[in-house]
Amino acid sequence: MRIAMISEHASPLAAPGTEDAGGQNTHVAGLAAALAALGHDIRVYTRRDGPDRPPMVVTGDGVGVVHVPAGPARALPKDALLPYMGEFGRRLGAQWDGDPWVPDVVHAHFWMSGLAAVTAARPRDIPVVQTFHALGVVKRRHQGAADTSPPQRIGFERHLGRIADRVVAQCRDEARELTRMGVPRSRIALVPSGVDLDVFAPEGPVAPRTARPRILSVGRLVERKGFADLIRAMPYCPGPECVIAGGPDPAETERLRHVAERCGVAERVRFAGQVPIAGMPAWYRSADVVAAVPWYEPFGLTPLEAMACGRPVVASAVGGLLDTVVDGITGDLVRPRDPRALGHTLRRLVDDDMRCYAYGAAALDRARQRYSWPRTAGRLESVYRAVAGRSVAAVAR
Numbered sequence: 001m002r003i004a005m006i007s008e009h010a011s012p013l014a015a016p017g018t019e020d021a022g023g024q025n026t027h028v029a030g031l032a033a034a035l036a037a038l039g040h041d042i043r044v045y046t047r048r049d050g051p052d053r054p055p056m057v058v059t060g061d062g063v064g065v066v067h068v069p070a071g072p073a074r075a076l077p078k079d080a081l082l083p084y085m086g087e088f089g090r091r092l093g094a095q096w097d098g099d100p101w102v103p104d105v106v107h108a109h110f111w112m113s114g115l116a117a118v119t120a121a122r123p124r125d126i127p128v129v130q131t132f133h134a135l136g137v138v139k140r141r142h143q144g145a146a147d148t149s150p151p152q153r154i155g156f157e158r159h160l161g162r163i164a165d166r167v168v169a170q171c172r173d174e175a176r177e178l179t180r181m182g183v184p185r186s187r188i189a190l191v192p193s194g195v196d197l198d199v200f201a202p203e204g205p206v207a208p209r210t211a212r213p214r215i216l217s218v219g220r221l222v223e224r225k226g227f228a229d230l231i232r233a234m235p236y237c238p239g240p241e242c243v244i245a246g247g248p249d250p251a252e253t254e255r256l257r258h259v260a261e262r263c264g265v266a267e268r269v270r271f272a273g274q275v276p277i278a279g280m281p282a283w284y285r286s287a288d289v290v291a292a293v294p295w296y297e298p299f300g301l302t303p304l305e306a307m308a309c310g311r312p313v314v315a316s317a318v319g320g321l322l323d324t325v326v327d328g329i330t331g332d333l334v335r336p337r338d339p340r341a342l343g344h345t346l347r348r349l350v351d352d353d354m355r356c357y358a359y360g361a362a363a364l365d366r367a368r369q370r371y372s373w374p375r376t377a378g379r380l381e382s383v384y385r386a387v388a389g390r391s392v393a394a395v396a397r
């Protein structure tokens, strides 16, 4: 099949680990490569965010990454991109009109890509599959006034949920949210993200260690990822060091440093900065325990990457982490935003080598059995086949 993926702000070519580049970039890169390996013809359309971006780059996996001119050719925060989505959609449509490469299905990632996808695909009767990656209603619930999303987001997401041929939920919690938003259950497909098991594996280089046991946490340095809660938990977990990988936001790093100083744990908290994704497995392997303690989490790739490296995970009991981490088997689930409970849980686990080993082995097994890219790509391939040629628009006519 010819499959067009739209990922307006998250290019598979960009390095994740900054404010607007993270799991979606990793996901789109992994999914595109896995679908190409199944023999599909894949193009990923992303916004041209620099003057030197060529119209199309073909990756080593044979995926075409197309830079669509829409708005200024420079990096912009994702929350500022809405005004350019109409232009993005029109450019996409124009490309497909003048090109023998017309997709059989369009898969949009994030709500703004959905708007561009619908603009281009609907008039040409091409079916649209939508993955939101994050939902405005959930973000608003947790962040309130601090949410910088355009105010139209929630309304547009509801609309997209109703008109897309399929909406992919990445976890059961997201499926519930989508149902509450009015997306018909029959149009929701539950397909979790995959993880690259060739890259994220227990064997391989290990980042240098100190004499202390290591608790590692990885992610974009944004408040909702709960790094401050992890630092506040460290006084309840004496001994281990806490390494935080992700960045690069100097203001957030500074804020977290102050938290560590106030808690009296500054000498045990270390910031590794942004790590290139190729270097991430070595960091996971160097950890005794990986902590992923966000306030909320649409899916959460980092715990899965840690599991694929055979590491036990302590995670907040929210969103996608409720599906990936099995409490008492592959890790421990804790209440979000509760540093004392988190600290006690970490302490019990770090002090118990046997449990760490058993969790790590079960985590590796779970990642390999359920979250390989070929498996996820195969399930999405079935979704694409189900909608190809049977779009809602076609049925309505």
Ligand code: UDP
Binding pocket: 015, 016, 017, 018, 021, 022, 023, 024, 026, 218, 219, 220, 245, 246, 247, 273, 274, 275, 276, 277, 280, 299, 300, 301, 302, 303, 305
């Ligand atoms: N990541 C990275 N370098 C960093 C921090 C994070 O490559 O310094 C990657 C991490 O390995 C994962 C992604 O960014 O693939 C984060 O995905 P996740 O789903 O955990 O969070 P999101 O960014 O979607 O909120």
